[in-house]
Amino acid sequence: MKVGILRRSGIALACAAMVVGPVLAEPLSGYNADIGESSISGISSGAFMAVQFGTAWSSVIKGVGVIAGGQYWCAQADADDVINGFTLPIMHATGSCMSGPPPALSTSFAKADAKAASGDIDPLRFVSGQKVYLFHGFNDAVVARSVTDAAADFYRHYLGQANRGNLYYQTAVGAGHSLVVAREPHLAGLNACNDNKIPYIDQCGYDQAGILLQHIYGALNAPNRGQLTGTIKRFDQSVYTTPDGTGSLSLGDTGYVFVPKDCADGAACRVHIALHGCKQDVGDIDRRFVDDTGYNAWADTNHLIVLYPQTMPSSLLPFNPQACWDWWSYVDHQDSYVTKAGSQIRTIKAMLDALTARAVAAPAPAAAAAVAPTLTAVDTSDTAADLAWTRQEGQLAYRISRAGADGQFAVVGTATGFSFADTGLAPRSAYRWRVSAVMNGGEGPPSNEATATTRATPAPCESPGSCQIGN
Template identity: 90%
Template sequence: MSVGTLRRTAIALTCAGIVAGPALAEPLSGYNADIGKSSISGISSGAFMAVQFGTAWSSAIKGVGVIAGGQYWCAQADANDFINNFTLPILHATGSCMSGPPPALSTSFAKADAKAASGDIDPLRFVSAQKVYVFHGINDAVVARSVTDAAAGFYRHYLGEANRGNLYYQTAIGAGHSLVVAREPHLPGLNACNDNKIPYIDQCGYDQAGILLQHIYGALNAPNRGQLTGTMKRFDQSVYTRPHDTGALSLGDTGYVFVPRDCADGAACRVHIALHGCKQDFGEIDRRFVDDTGYNAWADTNHLIVLYPQTKSSSFLPFNPQACWDWWSYVDHQDSYVTKAGSQIRTIKAMLDALTARAVPAPAPAAAPAAAPALTAIDTSDTAADLAWTRQDGQLAYRISRAGADGQFSVVGTAAGFSFADTGLTPRSLYSWRVSAIVNGGEGPASNEATAATRATPAPCNSPGSCPIGN
């Protein structure tokens, strides 16, 4: 082979390598997704951010999942002086907002009320209509039960008695500090159920993503446990941090979004935002959070786009060495971090706006006789059951009845939407439920009977990480 031929071959191979290499991330595409049907969930720092974002933009967020996180404005960054803006929020964030007891809930109510009154967050009547899932693992050695109790208390305050069934609080699973998945057989690289370590994804035989998504949206189609038909896409996060660069906000250059095939083809879809926790970003655990937390399998069969924004660690300014979300104002150093103006909240909202940019207004559903909903008990704790039923166009209000051991049904509550958390139950007891649409003051056909048993009350866990799993 001649020298010229070798040179031409080398150039061709080099060009082929460039073409075959990983494509540069592009901006997000728009889809036919109604922004008013969006939802958000997160674990740990992502849970605190989910509460902040879901409260600030409650007009767009219909449901919130809070896994090992706490109340709105827990870190209490507020004042203008350096000591209060920098030191005290860190002390709250690494102290009382993790190991407890957290700050008094009255401070969170006062801050939310004030920010709503000033227009810095949406009116709190929208929070009063949200579906909320809160989780604390028995073996969580990082975030104390009192902290997630406060998150539940924050939502109870705004939901009130009328919407008490919108909140489901699970405290009877033996998980460590983690997002919990159901994997059989267990995947290598993920944790045992009671672990408190990277990648903070514990295998407990508990499908957390599916439960929280159904609590928010109602009963869903079965997840795709095989080869997914949708596509995971990388996107350029710097488009949404402008005028700042990503590093100034401790955000990664690249984020991820899972798009089901039908959503890509123009079908009406919804967006769920899934926020990782500290040390769960791409730089720390690669795509474990994006690929292995269970959201995509449910999204693939249920018209759900899943947005996975990414943080990154920073050791100088902003100081965020563990790639946490900003729930103590390490970027803004003032209380705007819990409002629409917060740097990271503004960025996530810009991503959501981009994904929903091609929404087509849905026609009003035609009036039709109420059909019998299909009811499922999707989860139980020791004192509560989470019920979800199939969506019925045009039917928004439902009456829920329960029967105990005597088999006699009585009404226990009403719900707007397609889920209800029935609380105040007896541990290790069997119950049955029915649900029916409320139609012109009367009732439509009753659903099937769904039956489930509550779990045992966990024994006190004085050494989280070594306590019985007991699922």
């Protein structure tokens, strides 16, 4: 009798031990998030992937952030470029797509046009409506300025003159190859502004996450710089790689998502996908990219869910020893890697579908008189200013006017959405702006005046990483 009790107790203790072990990540939950309000950004390999994903799924991606990345199909991988499992485009990826000059843009236009015509990516008219933020730090010693210039020209081609204000390109900040954050002394282990090393997060007094999110979505509430009310959740990425395993796609078993409390409680929200760069996966830098890049502070106060998919290094096949995203076809070995069918693009889209699965259709906004927007200049380069204003439902277009420090206002452009990049400005010069809604051929009341001074043009420097920062 006592032996039986002891045996049953031992079994119970063994079962308890199994239960007490590490908690396995679960699939993503669905939220009341409109998939058509989604956006994506990335740094380095994540930037190339953001361009690929945002172009392939442009019907649902309203904005793209490109930090030290290049044009669509830069590596130019095709099915006949494979030798013994290795793709020849790795030569583009580690050569011209990094150090420049990049491949001719005509090849990217031809590939995008052909893939859109075949239905492998969304119609490119959707790209013409996207808000695009680009960044190249002038101390970047990894990706050349000409590479990100080509990405800007790729987007300008599809945006056209009518939507030129949708693209903002910052090149006057002295960052190294990195995602850039404001100076945070309490965050040990982040880099100086001109560094080009792990964890590839540089402190430049520049809140990149907030600037790019406001370029995409318009003026946002101030970020939560204190204890966040939202939650960072782990999730099982293998659910979304089916029929493949995570390892065969060089993806980690676990990804992360930040969910603000109001989104968890059912409020209408939006999803931003943030893609790390090479050697920024959790295996290399732990959760630094998830915790320290600034996205969550803005998301917490602005109904934004932030998805952080994760790669993992692979030293065999697929060959990806630095945990980069697949922007040279190391998984598929054909040009599908830049389309909806690409293995990693398909996986990220499945994650986005899961997060937006409980979206509730919002009623059409009732007609209402336009009110004066609240306008702010969220950033300046040496020749441009990025303007954002408060969201007003039902307003389809806005008129932007500019004046010098003391001159008269003149119209400089129109915009749909809630941001506008005013370009062609003089360095180190003060400007003023107003914006007003355009409705039924008339014009609503003007906003407040926003003022800003452009930055100095960086001095020429032949050794990125050692260029003087002081702008």
